[in-house]
Amino acid sequence: MPETPIVKKEKTQKLADPVAASMDVASQQMIRRAQELGIDTIFDRAVSMKPCNIGTQGTCCKNCSMGPCRLPLPKDGIAGGDERKGLCGATANTIAARNFARMVAGGAAAHSDHGRNVAEVFYSVAHKETKDYTIKDPNKLLAIAPHFGVDVKVEVDGEMVDRDFDEIAREVAKKALAEWGKPDGELHYLKRAPQPLYERWKKLGVLPRNIDREIVEIMHRTHMGVDQDYKNILKQCSRAAIADGWGGSMIATDLQDVMFGTPYPLQSEANLGVLKEDQVNIVIHGHEPVLSEMIVAAAQSKEMVDYAKAKGAKGIQLSGICCTGNEILQRHGVPPAGTFLQQELAIITGAVDAMVVDVQCIFQNLANVAKCFHTKLITTHPIARMEQDNVLHIEFDEHHAMEDAKKIVTMAVDNFENRGSEVMIPRQKATQIAGFGVESIEYHLGGSFRGSYYTLNDNIINGRIRGIAGVVGCNNARGRHNEAHIEMVKELIKNDVIVLTTGCNGIACAMEGLLTPESARVFCGPGLSEVCETVGIPPVLHLGSCVDNSRILLAATEVVKAGGLGNDIGDLPAAGAAPEWMSEKAISIGHYFVASGVYTIFGVTLPVTGAPVFQKHLFEDLEKIYGGKWDLEVDPIKAAHMMIAHIDEKRKALGIDKARERVLMTMEDRQKLEA
Ligand code: BF8
Numbered sequence: 001m002p003e004t005p006i007v008k009k010e011k012t013q014k015l016a017d018p019v020a021a022s023m024d025v026a027s028q029q030m031i032r033r034a035q036e037l038g039i040d041t042i043f044d045r046a047v048s049m050k051p052c053n054i055g056t057q058g059t060c061c062k063n064c065s066m067g068p069c070r071l072p073l074p075k076d077g078i079a080g081g082d083e084r085k086g087l088c089g090a091t092a093n094t095i096a097a098r099n100f101a102r103m104v105a106g107g108a109a110a111h112s113d114h115g116r117n118v119a120e121v122f123y124s125v126a127h128k129e130t131k132d133y134t135i136k137d138p139n140k141l142l143a144i145a146p147h148f149g150v151d152v153k154v155e156v157d158g159e160m161v162d163r164d165f166d167e168i169a170r171e172v173a174k175k176a177l178a179e180w181g182k183p184d185g186e187l188h189y190l191k192r193a194p195q196p197l198y199e200r201w202k203k204l205g206v207l208p209r210n211i212d213r214e215i216v217e218i219m220h221r222t223h224m225g226v227d228q229d230y231k232n233i234l235k236q237c238s239r240a241a242i243a244d245g246w247g248g249s250m251i252a253t254d255l256q257d258v259m260f261g262t263p264y265p266l267q268s269e270a271n272l273g274v275l276k277e278d279q280v281n282i283v284i285h286g287h288e289p290v291l292s293e294m295i296v297a298a299a300q301s302k303e304m305v306d307y308a309k310a311k312g313a314k315g316i317q318l319s320g321i322c323c324t325g326n327e328i329l330q331r332h333g334v335p336p337a338g339t340f341l342q343q344e345l346a347i348i349t350g351a352v353d354a355m356v357v358d359v360q361c362i363f364q365n366l367a368n369v370a371k372c373f374h375t376k377l378i379t380t381h382p383i384a385r386m387e388q389d390n391v392l393h394i395e396f397d398e399h400h401a402m403e404d405a406k407k408i409v410t411m412a413v414d415n416f417e418n419r420g421s422e423v424m425i426p427r428q429k430a431t432q433i434a435g436f437g438v439e440s441i442e443y444h445l446g447g448s449f450r451g452s453y454y455t456l457n458d459n460i461i462n463g464r465i466r467g468i469a470g471v472v473g474c475n476n477a478r479g480r481h482n483e484a485h486i487e488m489v490k491e492l493i494k495n496d497v498i499v500l501t502t503g504c505n506g507i508a509c510a511m512e513g514l515l516t517p518e519s520a521r522v523f524c525g526p527g528l529s530e531v532c533e534t535v536g537i538p539p540v541l542h543l544g545s546c547v548d549n550s551r552i553l554l555a556a557t558e559v560v561k562a563g564g565l566g567n568d569i570g571d572l573p574a575a576g577a578a579p580e581w582m583s584e585k586a587i588s589i590g591h592y593f594v595a596s597g598v599y600t601i602f603g604v605t606l607p608v609t610g611a612p613v614f615q616k617h618l619f620e621d622l623e624k625i626y627g628g629k630w631d632l633e634v635d636p637i638k639a640a641h642m643m644i645a646h647i648d649e650k651r652k653a654l655g656i657d658k659a660r661e662r663v664l665m666t667m668e669d670r671q672k673l674e675a
Pocket of ligand 1: 323472475505547583
């Protein structure tokens with residue numbers, strides 16, 4: 001077996017301090033190892049390259065070739081009127097709003113194009129054009145069909161009977177795909193929102209017409225010389241973001257559940273320690289489960305496992321990175337090897353025989369790291385290739401999905417014997433329970449006769465659960481890996497706030513052991529701990545990938561429907577956060593939560609700070625318009641307390657701010673009440 005080649009760096013580069021770079025011991029070990037081998041990682045690059053100060057403020061306009069026009073905020077602020085303007089006269093507000101809008105467009109496009117691909121595969125399934133994918137959850141299809149205006153019953157001889165299932169599937173497929181480009185009407189799923197929210201959007205004129213149109217319109221309106229009113233630009237942000245959360249992302253989640261199965265709680269593990277020295281390691285990274293589902297099936301097939309054994313391995317260990325990792329975690333229990341910031345580190349173990357990537361959140365530097373080891377880096381998506389010549393491209397096509405998947409798995413198995421001797425897999429891994437969703441929360445926390453979310457609402461009303469927080473999103477190399485996630489989540493559950501998580505926050509919490517029922521007793525306040533222990537759930541519920549933030553929207557809607565906590569999402573004692581965000585998708589998610597009535601706080605930075613008037617619009621005015629608003633706080637503990645303060649305000653408005661005593665009523669008391 002060839003030795004692991006060691007690539008020496010040519011010039012001295014600033015190196016990250018591993019302990020300052022990550023709170024995770026396994027990651028620290030791998031960062032150190034990379035440095036010893038002379039391989040740079042994102043952690044080293046982050047200490048060598050500073051972010052641009054003007055871009056960080058959101059006030060660099062590069063939308064035409066007369067610029068870039070740069071409008072930094074003067075150090076001492078602005079006294080009097082803000083006279084800053086670009087060559088065309090664009091103000092700091094216009095520039096920051098345009099940049100913000102283009103981030104929403106980028107994020108909504110990424111989620112929604114993912115959704116479109118899923119809808120196209122579902123169309124093939126419904127039309128029986130592929131044999132590799134099937135409908136695994138027919139009940140979910142029947143549940144979503146009416147939301148597309150598709151009948152599930154038909155009248156035969158004056159009697160309502162079940163409609164032909166295949167016919168339902170075909171009609172749902174057609175209607176779902178049309179959501180991206182239909183010429184009239186509005187998105188079907190908008191009416192799934194609480195009615196007051198839908199009516200609010202209608203009144204504001206932000207009901208999305210079709211998904212693509214809202215994204216295209218952002219690009220038009222932010223072109224040089226078009227929309228120059230930051231409030232009007234932001235209105236279109238809302239329309240496109242709603243088209244993401246209540247459109248593209250929600251359709252992606254639903255149709256993935258229909259085809260691959262609706263997640264249900266299961267046990268797994270997380271962190272680099274899930275890699276196995278004596279097995280073929282295939283790491284799946286990216287976002288679309290269309291590919292990863294098939295790789296899971298191929299890798300678990302007897303044919304492939306036998307082949308791996310014939311090649312000297314004990315089996316095939318699959319693991320995930322980023323959201324595709326979350327997708328296969330929640331449906332198959334495949335353990336995530338790490339979060340976004342650990343993608344290079346997985347290869348640095350020397351134990352990864354193949355890393356298979358599709359779309360989104362993939363570092364181009366993976367190719368450079370893979371070059372230093374035997375790892376085969378395989379791109380699979382026609383829209384996401386890499387220029388480096390050591391990258392293999394095996395294009396994945398749903399019409400021969402299993403064949404493609406087997407080709408990839410075979411390649412990984414064949415590569416097992418090429419491993420260098422210097423395999424170093426960190427020991428760290430933690431147990432987790434993942435796979436929650438709207439349906440399973442209903443099952444675990446629901447009352448059997450008084451409405452599905454009644455028990456959850458009851459526990460919020462009686463104060464055992466103070467409120468609900470959605471803590472989601474990325475890692476960001478500008479902060480210590482995972483630290484803001486973990487500190488915020490621990491502070492929230494300590495204060496009896498139940499946490500719903502998705503994306504890399506979910507993986508970070510899993511690595512920290514917060515996704516187990518046992519963690520409740522250690523980390524939670526007495527109320528939340530009692531509920532978790534009684535019901536047997538973790539205090540942090542992992543709802544999946546970033547498109548699955550749509551599950552949080554629907555869970556919030558169910559809470560509203562169950563009653564006792566107001567009439568709209570904006571009435572709930574709830575808040576959202578992305579303490580380590582970095583991607584445009586996070587901005588789109590943040591904005592659809594705000595437009596749905598949620599107080600949403602981001603960490604790290606927000607590219608609006610250079611335009612104080614526009615920032616005020618986001619941080620204050622929006623609350624009067626949508627019920628939700630943006631906020632920014634770098635310190636995760638402070639941010640958690642800002643969320644808790646918001647939750648307490650909502651409790652007060654609902655009149656549930658004082659814990660209610662349980663009163664044993666006499667017959668006389670009851671008669672008085674009834675009278
Ligand atoms: O869609 S949380 S780093 S992996 S963008 Fe990327 Fe952010 Fe992770 Fe998932 Ni979401």
